[in-house]
Amino acid sequence: MDGIIREGDLLLLLAPGGHTYLLPAEAREFHTHRDAVDLGAFLGRPWGSRILGRKGLPFYALRPTLYDHLMKVRRATQIIYPKEIGLILLKLDVRPGKTILECGTGSGALTLALAAAVGPEGRVITYEKEARFRKVARENLARAGLLERVIFREGVREDFGEKEADALFLDVREPWELLPAAWKALKGGAPFGALVPTVNQVSRLLEALEGLPFVALEVQEILERFYKVNPERLRPEDRMVAHTGYLIFARKVQE
Ligand code: SAM
Structure with missing residues (x-):
């Protein structure tokens, strides 16, 4: 460089x-x-x-920034947007050298940000049940030069096949079904996160979290409004993306 x-x-x-x-x-x-x-x-x-x-x-x-890479990923699925990704990285404490699990690779937008944050010593283990989405995610990661930090696995049912993960994120339609497996895969005290698009899913996930040894439950929604870049007539853009998803965070504790 x-x-x-x-x-x-x-x-x-x-x-x-x-x-x-x-x-x-x-x-x-x-x-x-x-x-x-x-x-x-x-x-x-x-x-x-x-x-x-x-x-x-x-x-x-x-020179493309990580934000540019995220906005330009080839989209084969709905993706997680930078406004949520920023908070996910902080809440999951994603730092160099950590091992992060993610289920629902999709197009790999979140995977890309996780891979950038864990650095060359860390690793992201990502699970995707559809081969066609794994292929797209691989291409997106390769284009950003981050493919070698990511381990791809197929769909999760009962088990992630991992223990002592530093953090885990779920972006799947029925995250409550994977909660017992998520609990088993995490280190004690480690952060858990999920994104779901509807309030019904939030309720269902909260009920499931309350039934397991998870604490510090939080639900958040992040609103973002862009402005027209005109110093004389500074005002918001006429249109905005009104909804992307709800973020749920928790911490694993011992039984
Ligand atoms: N977070 C991704 C991104 O930023 O590009 C988007 C994820 S997409 C909305 C959800 C993905 O979860 C789909 O590709 C779906 O095939 C996958 N999925 C759903 N259930 C799964 C499971 N049990 N194991 C692995 N993948 C699963």
Whole structure:
């Protein structure tokens, strides 16, 4: 990482009009509906460079952040969004060297953030029952350079086949069915989290959590509102995503 764009580096191309594209840096022309740019002109230049398109409009090459990677994952399923992922990482205390279990890999959006946070010494063990989603998640992780930190497993029924995990997250339709297995897989005192889209599922999960040795139960919903970036007429965007899901957190205690 010497600050220079090299062939094959993934770049976030900021195009005229504000659209962004996640692309490998290579010698080829890239077209948007406003202009076209020679991507090869970025090679050998520093990150953040500006190249003018054929019509003279500016294109910028930015190094993709983790947020950019999350927003650009190929989606084969519903994904968990950055607003929830940020809190999940903190509540599950995901740090370098830890072992984190996750059930419901889906497209791998949360997996990607977990893999980034555990660092090269840590590992994420992720469970997905559908082979086609495991394939998409693998591709998304490989593109972000994080595949080697992730161990893929098939569906969970009675057991995760793991013990002493540092934290565990469930993003499946019926998380209450996996709670006894989750309890068995976690270290004493370790954090547990889940995301569900409906309040009915929250009730069901709370009832199940109350029936097992879990404490410090919390339910949260995170609302996010974007603003139009105009300093003279600063006001919220007209439309917003009103609902994604509810977050449930708890801690495992001994029986
Ligand atoms: N968290 C993912 C992301 O951010 O991309 C999305 C997960 S998606 C909403 C839920 C996934 O859980 C589906 O792909 C489904 O196949 C998987 N699933 C449901 N029950 C499962 C089980 N018992 N074991 C493994 N995977 C399961």
